Amino acid sequence: MRAVSKRLLRRRFSHLAVASRTEPKSSSLSLNSSLASSLIEEFARCCYQRELRAAMRAMDAIERTGVRADSITYSELIKCCLARGAVEEGRIVHRHVFSNGYQPKTFLINVLINMYVKFGFLEEAQKLFDIMPERNVVSWTTIIAAYSNAKLNERALEFLVLMLRDGVMPNMFTYSSVLRACDGLWNLRQLHCSIFKAGLESDVFVRSALIDVYSKLGELRNALGVFNEMVTRDSVVWNSIIGGFAQNGDGYEALNLFKNMKRAAFHADQSTLTSILRACTGLALLELGRQVHVHVLKFDQDLILNNALLDMYCKCGSFEDANIVFTKMVEKDVISWSTMIAGLAQNGFSQEALKLFENMKVSGSKPNNITILGVLFACSHAGLVEEGWHYFQSMKQLYGIVPEREHYGCIIDLLGRAGKLDEAVRLIHEMECEPDVITWRTLLGACRVHKNVDLAIYAAKQIQKLDPEDAGTYILLSNIYANSHRWDDVAEVRRSMRLRGVRKETGCSWIEVDMQIHAFVVGDNSHPQMEEINKHLSQLIQRLKEAGYVPDTNFVLQDLEGEQREDSLRYHSEKLAIVFGMMRLPKEKIIRVRKNIRICGDCHVFAKLIAKMEERIVVIRDPVRYHHFQNGACSCGDYW
DNA sequence: TTAGGGTTAG
Numbered sequence: 001m002r003a004v005s006k007r008l009l010r011r012r013f014s015h016l017a018v019a020s021r022t023e024p025k026s027s028s029l030s031l032n033s034s035l036a037s038s039l040i041e042e043f044a045r046c047c048y049q050r051e052l053r054a055a056m057r058a059m060d061a062i063e064r065t066g067v068r069a070d071s072i073t074y075s076e077l078i079k080c081c082l083a084r085g086a087v088e089e090g091r092i093v094h095r096h097v098f099s100n101g102y103q104p105k106t107f108l109i110n111v112l113i114n115m116y117v118k119f120g121f122l123e124e125a126q127k128l129f130d131i132m133p134e135r136n137v138v139s140w141t142t143i144i145a146a147y148s149n150a151k152l153n154e155r156a157l158e159f160l161v162l163m164l165r166d167g168v169m170p171n172m173f174t175y176s177s178v179l180r181a182c183d184g185l186w187n188l189r190q191l192h193c194s195i196f197k198a199g200l201e202s203d204v205f206v207r208s209a210l211i212d213v214y215s216k217l218g219e220l221r222n223a224l225g226v227f228n229e230m231v232t233r234d235s236v237v238w239n240s241i242i243g244g245f246a247q248n249g250d251g252y253e254a255l256n257l258f259k260n261m262k263r264a265a266f267h268a269d270q271s272t273l274t275s276i277l278r279a280c281t282g283l284a285l286l287e288l289g290r291q292v293h294v295h296v297l298k299f300d301q302d303l304i305l306n307n308a309l310l311d312m313y314c315k316c317g318s319f320e321d322a323n324i325v326f327t328k329m330v331e332k333d334v335i336s337w338s339t340m341i342a343g344l345a346q347n348g349f350s351q352e353a354l355k356l357f358e359n360m361k362v363s364g365s366k367p368n369n370i371t372i373l374g375v376l377f378a379c380s381h382a383g384l385v386e387e388g389w390h391y392f393q394s395m396k397q398l399y400g401i402v403p404e405r406e407h408y409g410c411i412i413d414l415l416g417r418a419g420k421l422d423e424a425v426r427l428i429h430e431m432e433c434e435p436d437v438i439t440w441r442t443l444l445g446a447c448r449v450h451k452n453v454d455l456a457i458y459a460a461k462q463i464q465k466l467d468p469e470d471a472g473t474y475i476l477l478s479n480i481y482a483n484s485h486r487w488d489d490v491a492e493v494r495r496s497m498r499l500r501g502v503r504k505e506t507g508c509s510w511i512e513v514d515m516q517i518h519a520f521v522v523g524d525n526s527h528p529q530m531e532e533i534n535k536h537l538s539q540l541i542q543r544l545k546e547a548g549y550v551p552d553t554n555f556v557l558q559d560l561e562g563e564q565r566e567d568s569l570r571y572h573s574e575k576l577a578i579v580f581g582m583m584r585l586p587k588e589k590i591i592r593v594r595k596n597i598r599i600c601g602d603c604h605v606f607a608k609l610i611a612k613m614e615e616r617i618v619v620i621r622d623p624v625r626y627h628h629f630q631n632g633a634c635s636c637g638d639y640w
Numbered sequence: 641t642t643a644g645g646g647t648t649a650g
Contacts, residue, residue, distance in 0.1 A: 075641070110641045141642040148643095176643040208644040239645040246646090274646035307647040314648095338648045370649050377649085406650055438650075 036067050047076045052084045056092065063096070071108040078115050090115050103133070110138045117146040137171050145177035156181035170194075172203040179209040188213055204232065208240045215244025220253075235266050243275040251279035255288075268295060270302045277308040284594035284621055285512055286316035293321075300328075307335045314343025317592055317619040317626050334368050342374035347626045348635025350382030369401050376410035380417065381625060383639055388414040405433050409442050416446025417639065421455055437467050444476050448483075456480045471502045509573035510594045513584045520576040522568075529580070534571075537579045541570060544609050552602040574603045578610060578618055590617045598622045599640075608632050 039062045046055035055077055062069060069077075074097055081090040094112055097104050109132050116125035129135070129143050140163040147156035160178050163170060170178070175195050182188040192210065195201050207226055214223035227233075227241045238261040245254035258268070258276055268276070273296055280289035289312045299305050306329050313322035326332070326340050337360040344353035357375050360367065367375075372395050379388030392411050395401045408431050415424040424443055428435050440462045447456035456477065463473040474497045481489040497503070509520045520527065527533065541549070551569050574595050581591035599607075599622050607618050612632030620627045628635035 071641095078641095107641055112641095114641060136641095138642045143642095145642065171642085173643045178643095180644085203643090205644045210644095212645070234644095236645050241645095243645060269645090271646040278647080302646090304647045309647090311648065333647090335648045340648095342648065368648090373649055404650095409650085 036062060036065050039065065043073070044076075047080050050080055050083050052080050052086055052089055055080055056089055059093075059096070068102065069096075071105050071111075074104075074108055075111045078111050082115060082118055085119075087119050087121075090119065106132065106134050106136055106139065110136070110142060113139065114142050117142060122146055122150060135166065135168065137168055137174065140166075140168055141171070141174040141177055144174060144181075148177050148181040153181040153183050157187065170198070172200045172206050175200055176203070176205040176209040179206070179213050182213050182217075185217055185219065188217065202231075204230075204234055204237060208237045211237065211240040211244060215240070215248065218248055220244060220248055220250065233264070233266075235261075235269060235272070238264075238266055239269070239271040239275065242272060246275040246278040246282070249282055251281075251283040251285075254279040255283075270299050270305050273299070274305050274308045277305075277312045281308075281312045281315045283517065284316050284510065284592065285517070286313075286318055286592060287512055287515055289313070289316055290321075301330065303329075303331050303333060303336070307333075307339055310336060310339045310343070314339060314347065315621070317347065317590075317621055317628070319343060319347050319349070332363070332365065334365055334371060337363075337365055338368065338371040338374055341371060342377060345374050345378035345381060346624075348381070348628060348637070350378040350384065353378035354384075354387065367399050367401070369404060369407070372399070372401055373406055373410065376407060376414070380410045380414040381636065381640065383414075383418055383637075385414055385418045385420070403432070405431070405436060405439060408433070408435075409439055412439060413442045413446070416443055417449065419450050421446060421450060421452055425455070435462070437463050437470060440466070441470075441472060441476070444473065448476055448480050451480070451483065453480055453484055453486075468500065469502055471497070471504055474502055475504050505597055507573045508596045509577035511577040511581050511592065513581070518577070518580060520573040520580070522571050522573055527576075527580075529583070533576055533579050533583070536583060537570065537575060540579065540610065544606070544613065547609065547613060549605070549609055552605060569600075569602050572600060572603050574599060574620055575606055578607060578620075581618075582610075582614060582616065587616065590619055592619045593621070595620060595622045598624060599627060604634065604638070604640075608634055 039058055043055055043058035043062060046052075046058055059069060059073075059077060074093060077093050078090060081087075081093060094115075097108060097112065109128055113125045113128050116122070116128065125143065125146060129139060132139060140159065144156050144159045144163070147153075147159060156178055160170065160174070163174070175191065175198075179188070179191060182191060192201075195206055195210075200206055207230055210226045211223045214220070214226065223241060223244050227237065230237065238257070242254050242257045242261065245251070245257060254275060258272065258279075261268070261272070273292060276292050277289060277296075280286075280292060289309075292312075293309060296302075296305055296309055306325060309325050310322050313319065313325065322340065322343055326336065329336060337356070341353045341356050341360070344350070344356060353374065357367070357371070357378075360371070372391065375391050376388055378384070379391065388411060392403065392407065395403060395407070408427065412424045412427055415421070415427065421443075424446060428439060428443065431439075440459045444456055444459040444463070447453070447459060460473050460477045463470055467473075474493050478490050478493045481487070481493065506521055511518050511520075518527065541551075574593055577593040578591055581593065585591060599620055603620075604627065607620060607627065607629045609632065610616065611618050611629035618627075618629040620629070625636065625640055627640070
């Protein structure tokens with residue numbers, strides 16, 4: 001126990017001595033002021049040391065002497081209850097506050113409301129708020145913040161309107177709370193205007209809330225505008241803007257802002273590092289991620305940060321590192337398990353993912369909808385039809401998780417890949433939720449693998465009904481026609497694309513070498529070493545051909561002939577990136593390539609052969625999964 | 641007495 005000096009107690013609780021002299025006394029009891037003073041001193045000591053039970057006893061004793069504790073005394077006791085998480089004692093104080101028909105001051109009711117809010121009893125907070133004779137800005141702000149935090153956005157905004165009608169002016173506390181309740185740009189702009197009119201736009205809390213909400217709505221230019229206008233920034237504001245860019249998939253800008261943050265002499269804390277890890281994850285920057293890991297060690301008990309680290313290693317294709325972090329983690333939650341399960345599944349270790357799911361259940365952690373998605377993904381990508389069905393059908397019964405569109409999507413993928421296209425279509429029609437573009441595109445992908453042209457056309461038409469601008473559909477359809485040598489239909493698809501202004505996403509691959517990112521796009525010769533890369537690639541292809549490699553021209557979209565067809569395959573961006581990696585990275589280093597569209601069959605064969613012939617490990621991450629190439633094989637088992 | 645930032649899928 002801490003030793004407390006009397007001087008400190010007097011300074012902190014000087015008001016109590018005053019209270020013992022000024023508060024109304026019971027008429028039937030004469031006050032023994034010396035007894036009250038000593039009890040008050042005992043009460044103050046207990047509150048200061050958070051000895052709740054002793055403080056409650058002291059409060060009882062004080063009131064038995066006929067002294068009613070004042071508002072500040074009660075509020076100290078409520079702080080004590082909050083610090084101890086003592087709900088029942090909080091309720092007892094509540095009863096004391098209102099005993100003998102006493103009408104407490106607005107200040108004290110606010111404290112009680114705040115106590116119920118912090119304990120999570122919103123209804124009780126609301127009841128107290130309703131019976132208040134007078135409500136000040138703190139009363140309104142406390143209740144608005146409570147609804148904002150509970151994600152009851154409409155209610156929070158409704159109370160702001162009621163507050164204004166009541167003639168109470170919101171302050172910076174109110175605005176920073178209510179901003180989080182904005183789920184649309186219209187509300188946000190209105191509030192931003194009100195903040196400006198009230199002259200509160202310079203408050204750092206309000207600014208960080210504005211940055212955060214603009215970011216969450218994807219309005220990064222507005223978020224950056226608010227940030228740039230700030231004269232004085234603190235670390236939370238920096239974290240808000242960095243997090244905003246990281247969460248919206250602009251890792252480059254997040255990293256750039258992080259550099260500026262360091263230049264402005266701010267240190268990275270857990271929140272900063274989490275966002276930076278997310279940026280590394282999005283850009284597949286494993287080496288930078290490893291450097292961030294060194295800083296994460298300072299916060300090795302931080303669960304959120306460790307989870308971000310797990311995700312970074314999984315998504316950057318280094319499952320070994322993820323496993324080391326996961327094993328060392330003292331605390332694991334459903335996100336840690338789900339990240340690892342999905343990470344294993346995406347990296348092609350389906351059986352291991354399912355084993356980990358069993359371990360998770362043994363550990364007592366309860367799976368959520370995302371965990372099950374990872375499990376179904378593992379089954380789907382390994383062609384485990386029976387296991388997938390089992391998990392899908394039991395998820396509601398065992399874990400109370402209602403299948404959502406994404407879960408159906410995994411099963412449609414599972415059935416489709418296994419060639420059970422009719423069953424996949426039947427399931428789409430039986431879904432409890434409406435199929436969306438992704439559902440139909442999943443079926444379309446399966447049609448392409450199994451060359452079912454008629455069903456592909458049906459699926460594509462469903463997609464085009466929902467989204468006539470979807471470029472992916474045109475590409476897949478064009479692919480199917482090309483593989484069936486239906487060049488007239490290919491031309492028709494391309495004509496429709498031109499008419500609608502739909503453009504195919506250009507394939508791009510990235511590779512990190514010496515902490516620099518190198519990007520490769522078909523037909524773009526701007527890379528300074530492109531001549532050397534092309535030369536190296538031609539030599540490699542020649543050697544591969546001598547070893548039996550035949551370019552698979554079925555993946556060529558255009559209706560080209562002979563060598564022209566081969567050429568368009570030769571310069572696929574992932575091939576350029578792999579060759580560049582071979583040129584620049586030592587043999588023991590893994591060649592890690594990130595791609596914006598899915599890997600084609602020819603590049604897949606190429607990577608397998610290169611891995612064998614050059615004795616290298618190649619990892620390619622496409623938007624859906626990872627391919628680990630080693631010894632002439634891929635972790636996906638050629639099923640993707 | 642009231643307020644701000646970070647993690648899993650899609």
